[in-house]
Amino acid sequence: MLLHWWKNGIQLKLRVRIYPDGLLIAVLYALAFWAARQVSVDQFHIGAGIRVAALLLCPPRLWPYLLIGEYAYFTHLRYPMIETHGLAWFVLGSAFLMPAVMLVISLHRKAMERTTDVWILSVAAAAAMVVTLLNVGMSQLLWPIPPSVPLPSRAARYLLGDFIGILTAVPFALLWMRRNTGTHWIASHRLPTVACLTAMLIPGILATQLPPEYVTAKTALHLSMTLPAILLTRLHGWWGAAVSLPVLSASIGFSITSTGLPASFDPDMYSTQQFFVVIEISLLALGSTISHYYHRYKQRDFDEEQSANLAKTSQMAGETDLRQRALDINRIGDGIDTYLSETADWLKRKGHHEIASNLIRTSSLYSRKFREQASMVYPTALEHVGLYLALQVGGISEAWSTTDRMAQPRLIGDPCRLTVALQLAAYRALTEAVALLLQQESGQIRVSSRCGRVGNREAILVVVALLDRQQVLSETTCALAIRRLTGRTLAYDGTVQCRRNRIRMVLMDATDAQRLVEDTSGLHATLSTVS
Structure with a gap:
């Protein structure tokens, strides 16, 4: 009840x-x-x-x-x-x-x-x-x-x-x-936080214990509390200000000399209070601004990470589909080769050796071209021998050689230390950049690449450049490069840059939970200059 x-x-x-x-x-x-x-x-x-x-x-x-x-x-x-x-x-x-x-x-x-x-x-x-x-x-x-x-x-x-x-x-x-909410503020910077609180509490408590005639000493102790309050606000934003304000106000308030009468008034502390009101307002405004921009940039980083994950997932789904198509094409090619081989054996048995030899030569030629085209749909060799060999022995190498505009590539580092997904993204970005320069620019082209580390993450730097250093990429080419390649690089925390006669791309392997945030120029400097 x-x-x-x-x-x-x-x-x-x-x-x-x-x-x-x-x-x-x-x-x-x-x-x-x-x-x-x-x-x-x-x-x-x-x-x-x-x-x-x-x-x-x-x-x-x-x-x-x-x-x-x-x-x-x-x-x-x-x-x-x-x-x-x-x-x-x-x-x-x-x-x-x-x-x-x-x-x-x-x-x-x-x-x-x-x-x-x-x-x-x-x-x-x-x-x-x-x-x-x-x-x-x-x-x-x-x-x-x-x-x-x-x-x-x-x-x-x-x-x-x-x-x-x-x-x-x-x-x-x-x-x-x-x-x-905001537990990350409390968990981080634990030692400086304790130090700031201690540096505030000790002078605050001492100020409340001093006799009324020690006005100057009280004011000095109260002023000494402002620096740790500012540091605490700097560390924790609004949370730091929310802790600092009561400590400052309470220390000043409990230092007021009271007569016990209704109209009791302490003129010395009244002046101190007016000064500290300005400080408290400034602390609260500063802390609120810090927290506002912290959460704003954190949300932006989260949105960028989500966009990169979605782009990566979309790319991998597309690559999976292309891989299956390439495997189906190879199976068809295997079936055609088997049928032509059986036909050539039958012709030999019937005494048509010359026709059988021509058939074998022709089928071998077109079988190789067929598989080169299949490798351009999806470079299956990349999964076994890595990015660099896939570029040199795959169909893309044959396609480039027919243009008579491709110089000998400069490939440095071990791409097999990268994940297959990142190698595929670099392969697609590189081939697309080459195709763009072949269509939009004239002159010889060189592909350069370097695998290395950026901080604690594996990364690859790819440069597709015109051999003529005096030739500058047109604005149309630069705009197309940024538009077509940015999506692939952003999925792997990378960048695309067009500098004079070259297109430079950086892709990083997401092997760590915490993203590595660096300036674009820092990334290229770390991986060294490739020309």
Whole structure:
């Protein structure tokens, strides 16, 4: 029965269902607000941060319970003040604070969905201004005797205190909301992170323990906390700023000297607070920007990797189909050779030796041409002897020799260290580049290739160049080369470049889980110059 009541709540006659977990939230919120009040002053009001943090943590359906918790707290706090400050202030001064901040949060809902977290500053500023306006305005209008502190000074203290209080508590709420994201930030740079936190906490704790007269020492300790805060933000982006802000704000807030009276004010720390507010805003903006661009570039790298994988898969599917066709063509050729051989044997048995010899010579010639054409569909020899021998003994070599424009190739390195898939991609890119130069340019052509390593990955550099160094590739040729060859090279983390009289291509074997990111010129320099 108790479990049923806890899950389904209490149904009132007004058709309003009150859930016990909501009441628990109201009680916890009231206690948190009360505890925050014990360590707060006008110029450092953590309760303002507790209010905003609770609204961010709880979905809108639970906001009425937060409102109940705040009303309960204000009833406990301000009921004894009715005789001195009036019933109107007791009611109106407590009724509109939480609804006003609710409105601020609601208006920022769309901004919260964006990739940057600068909206926190907007929420903090708007909530601080609205609450300050209500508090100062209600006390000025409804108190029988207006406060002794001048209105502008009081408003400035409240505004600064609420703003810093929000920046102290809200980052913890956001870290909790995003606890399942951004773990890569936390896992990386562990030692520097611990060092930065230690370098912040030690001066912060020392500053809170110094006597009030050591104002200069406190300020120096607080300033020493800014450098590790900046480094932490640099390491972890928004996450670093979200950790640094509460530490900075809490250290300054707990260093404020309080007299225990309602209008307690520390002018020395007030000046320090104004300076550090600028630092905290800058840290949060810097961290948000770092995280924004980090995730942006990470998404771009992921998209590029996915595109490369799709292109590689598509190429391999096409090569598989071509391989099967080449095998079928070879089987047909084997069948034709067998039939012609049997026919030649039959002619010999019938005494037609000359006809049989001519048939054998003719069938051998066309069988070789037939297999050369089959090898141009798919270079099966590449799987057995590697890329370089496939270029020299396959049909493509015969096709190039008939043009009388191909110089002796320069092939360096061991292509068999590369995967068959990468060798096939290099073969297709190389033959297509040669065909392009044969069609679009004049003069002799040389193919050069070098297999080597780029970092910890096997790679191949292919250069298809005109022998005449003074001849420059036309713009049409360069555009066609980039358009036709880029797809093949990108699938293997490679590049295509047209430089003066040559087309240069780099393809890398994906043997490591982590991609190697290098500048294009660095890739060619690493593999050395091939001309």
